[in-house]
Amino acid sequence: MSAVSAVQLEKGSTSTVEAPVREKETQGEEELDVPWQVVVHNDPVNLMSYVTMVFQRVFGYPREKAELHMLEVHHKGRSILWSGVREPAEFYVQQLHGYLLLATLEKVV
Amino acid sequence: MEICRQDDALQISDLDPFLAELLRQIPQSTSPDGAPAAEARLFSRPSAEKEICAEWKNYVEPELRRLFRTATETVAADLTQLNGNEKSLRNRTLRIPVEHAEAWLNTLNQARLVIAAKYNFSEEELNDHDRSPIGSRRDLGLFQVNFYGFLQEFILRELGGQVGSAPD
Numbered sequence: 001m002s003a004v005s006a007v008q009l010e011k012g013s014t015s016t017v018e019a020p021v022r023e024k025e026t027q028g029e030e031e032l033d034v035p036w037q038v039v040v041h042n043d044p045v046n047l048m049s050y051v052t053m054v055f056q057r058v059f060g061y062p063r064e065k066a067e068l069h070m071l072e073v074h075h076k077g078r079s080i081l082w083s084g085v086r087e088p089a090e091f092y093v094q095q096l097h098g099y100l101l102l103a104t105l106e107k108v109v
Numbered sequence: 110m111e112i113c114r115q116d117d118a119l120q121i122s123d124l125d126p127f128l129a130e131l132l133r134q135i136p137q138s139t140s141p142d143g144a145p146a147a148e149a150r151l152f153s154r155p156s157a158e159k160e161i162c163a164e165w166k167n168y169v170e171p172e173l174r175r176l177f178r179t180a181t182e183t184v185a186a187d188l189t190q191l192n193g194n195e196k197s198l199r200n201r202t203l204r205i206p207v208e209h210a211e212a213w214l215n216t217l218n219q220a221r222l223v224i225a226a227k228y229n230f231s232e233e234e235l236n237d238h239d240r241s242p243i244g245s246r247r248d249l250g251l252f253q254v255n256f257y258g259f260l261q262e263f264i265l266r267e268l269g270g271q272v273g274s275a276p277d
Contacts, residue, residue, distance in 0.1 A: 045222050097152075097173055100215070104155055
């Protein structure tokens with residue numbers, strides 16, 4: 001992600017990145033299905049502010065939580081944004097691709 | 110160049126011919142034609158699972174292509190304001206209706222990703238914002254990526270209060 005926006009975002013934050021809390025779907029029997037996770041991977045082209053906006057839009061996260069996930073992507077190369085049953089996970093990945101983020105659907109091992 | 114919000118539009122004024130030409134090149138810059146790396150970046154694999162990838166290619170990818178094409182067409186229509194020769198482009202103003210901001214964000218991102226993939230810019234190059242002057246087509250490509258990123262930042266800032274929650 002772009003360093004310009006990284007500097008802007010990190011000016012007002014601490015130097016450490018806390019692991020974001022992962023959302024978990026709880027839908028009765030569907031929980032027994034093999035869980036899937038929505039993973040976003042780092043991309044040096046996408047702006048950090050843009051990635052944060054996308055996380056807010058797609059997952060409805062507040063700005064602070066979206067920024068934590070964005071920073072996890074930036075510093076660790078990937079972040080798990082959501083986990084649960086396959087259908088909504090696929091929908092989230094489709095939305096993220098619509099915003100041109102590098103996102104994948106992975107089985108939870 | 111000046112960039113500001115004017116009522117229900119984002120306005121880029123005092124454009125010099127060079128920046129006006131870069132703006133006019135946005136739609137064509139989104140084309141990954143002849144660049145497999147750019148095509149692969151715009152339509153990246155959704156999973157390591159073959160079955161998911163096959164379904165994706167059949168059902169989701171056409172939707173994504175339609176989405177990207179529609180956004181690019183909206184931007185191209187706005188850019189007709191800049192039609193004309195170099196002389197007539199001096200001090201021109203481009204007005205982007207706020208309702209087109211999403212299409213602009215998407216199209217600028219397409220263009221940045223395609224250009225970056227075509228030239229295989231490194232992260233170090235992408236973060237070198239003081240690189241100058243423009244001495245090659247590659248340098249111009251990097252300038253385009255940064256200029257389009259600057260426009261994205263401006264649009265994001267103006268949309269800052271309009272980020273809504275996603276549906277459940």
